[in-house]
Amino acid sequence: MTSPTRKLAAILAADVVGYSRLMGEDQAGTLDALRQLRKELFEPVVAEFRGNVVKRMGDGWIVEFASVSDAVDCAIRFQVGLADHEIIRLRAGIHIGEVVFEDEDVFG
Helix, strand or coil: CCCCEEEEEEEEEEEECCHHHHHHHCHHHHHHHHHHHHHHHHHHHHHHCCCEEEEEECCEEEEEECCHHHHHHHHHHHHHHHCCCCCCCEEEEEEEEEEEEECCEEEC
């Protein structure tokens, strides 16, 4: 167990709108769309804006940024990139404040 580390950060929380419904309607298609989204949009955009993926959930991500403007620009790029997507819609929120990093997780 590592000691907690506190720092000021911008945290982007993003998840897929209607994920449970999408999985119920077409599990294989939804998972394929998410894999494509992660590879072609999410990972390159996070890297472009110097984000650090802290946590991945089935339909969501927690990403840390040193800059609020990078977090906001990343979220905007996600929305623009998904504007014409037939299946996936992404919901995103940004928190700025002191957060605690402990055991490869973030709190706060």
